[in-house]
Amino acid sequence: MGNRLNGFGDCSIEVERACPIELTLHIIGGKWKGVIINILSKKDTRFNELKRLIPGISQRMLTLQLRELEADGIVKRKVEETIPIKVGYSLTHQGESLTPIIQSMRMWGNDYISKNE
Amino acid sequence: MGNRLNGFGDCSIEVERACPIELTLHIIGGKWKGVIINILSKKDTRFNELKRLIPGISQRMLTLQLRELEADGIVKRKVEETIPIKVGYSLTHQGESLTPIIQSMRMWGNDYISKNE
DNA sequence: CTGTATCCTCACAGATACTG
DNA sequence: CAGTATCTGTGAGGATACAG
Numbered sequence: 001m002g003n004r005l006n007g008f009g010d011c012s013i014e015v016e017r018a019c020p021i022e023l024t025l026h027i028i029g030g031k032w033k034g035v036i037i038n039i040l041s042k043k044d045t046r047f048n049e050l051k052r053l054i055p056g057i058s059q060r061m062l063t064l065q066l067r068e069l070e071a072d073g074i075v076k077r078k079v080e081e082t083i084p085i086k087v088g089y090s091l092t093h094q095g096e097s098l099t100p101i102i103q104s105m106r107m108w109g110n111d112y113i114s115k116n117e
Numbered sequence: 118m119g120n121r122l123n124g125f126g127d128c129s130i131e132v133e134r135a136c137p138i139e140l141t142l143h144i145i146g147g148k149w150k151g152v153i154i155n156i157l158s159k160k161d162t163r164f165n166e167l168k169r170l171i172p173g174i175s176q177r178m179l180t181l182q183l184r185e186l187e188a189d190g191i192v193k194r195k196v197e198e199t200i201p202i203k204v205g206y207s208l209t210h211q212g213e214s215l216t217p218i219i220q221s222m223r224m225w226g227n228d229y230i231s232k233n234e
Numbered sequence: 235c236t237g238t239a240t241c242c243t244c245a246c247a248g249a250t251a252c253t254g
Numbered sequence: 255c256a257g258t259a260t261c262t263g264t265g266a267g268g269a270t271a272c273a274g
Contacts, residue, residue, distance in 0.1 A: 020226025021151040021219060026143025027229075029146045034138040047236055051256070058268060063237060073233065084235040085274085094229065101225060102138060104218045112144075112211065116190065148247075166257050175248065180257065201255040202254085 002114040024101075027072050032057055032065045034102060037091065040075065041099040074098065141218075144189050149174055149182045150218060154208065157192065158216040161207040191215065 028034060032054060039045055039053055051062055066089060070077035074095040080086040091099075145151060149171060156162055156170055168179055183206060184190035191212040197203040208216075 010141060020223045020230060021155055022226075023229065024222040024226040025146060025151045034142050038138055051236095058270095059237070060239095060269090061267065064267085069163075079236095082218070082235095085135070085237090087236060098225065099222045101218065104221060105141040106137045108215065109139075109141040110216060111214075112140065113137060168256095175250095176257070177245065177249090182246090182268095196256095199255095202257090204256060 030065050037098055038102050040089060040091045044088050047087050059067060140203050147182050153182060154215055155219055157206060157208045161205050
């Protein structure tokens with residue numbers, strides 16, 4: 001499993017019920033993770049396909065974010081041993097269980113935009 | 118309204134539907150914002166009360182996070198002109214509309230913990 | 235095609251002290 | 255009680271080059 005939140009175990013009685021929130025936020029809160037999960041929830045996607053679908057992301061960041069999502073059990077990585085090599089990414093079952101939250105956030109964001117623009 | 122996401126307008130056709138997700142993540146993704154919103158969703162809370170309920174947060178960070186939430190229209194600030202002065206914080210209507218998402222994240226986080234521990 | 239390896243910077247956050 | 259003012263450090267993230 002991936003990194004724990006700093007001080008995750010330091011939760012006091014008062015805020016202990018808030019910690020799962022911080023944990024979730026930590027797992028999906030990376031700069032590009034929301035987009036990545038959203039894309040993978042629609043279809044399995046290869047590395048370069050992701051790079052193309054997310055303008056502005058660097059190879060380095062795409063790799064790092066995918067590695068973290070993988071370590072946290074959200075994303076599956078499947079290597080096709082062809083030449084050239086192909087790597088497909090998809091959501092794990094746990095990753096798929098995140099999509100309702102992502103979709104809620106998408107709807108809330110759209111609503112927010114229409115109300116504040 | 119608060120800061121826009123960097124490059125929020127740079128969304129390509131492919132990912133434009135993902136941008137509201139990034140926006141939402143940006144608004145609630147600050148290090149302490151999830152906890153703050155969660156606490157305020159239960160009851161209006163004063164500054165020092167928040168500080169007490171969130172061990173580990175500094176006065177500086179509490180102020181900054183509250184200011185950002187206020188600028189983004191999530192939190193309301195109400196000054197009681199007593200001596201000593203008292204300042205109450207509460208969720209706006211828009212802030213309250215976030216609580217289902219926060220609660221989903223809390224449930225997902227708890228589920229995640231029980232499955233990965 | 236799918237990555238590592240470096241180097242760099244700058245915004246975010248911690249610590250501490252001070253104030254109306 | 256509810257903040258501001260500094261100073262400082264860390265690490266997330268960007269740019270670029272190289273590699274199997």
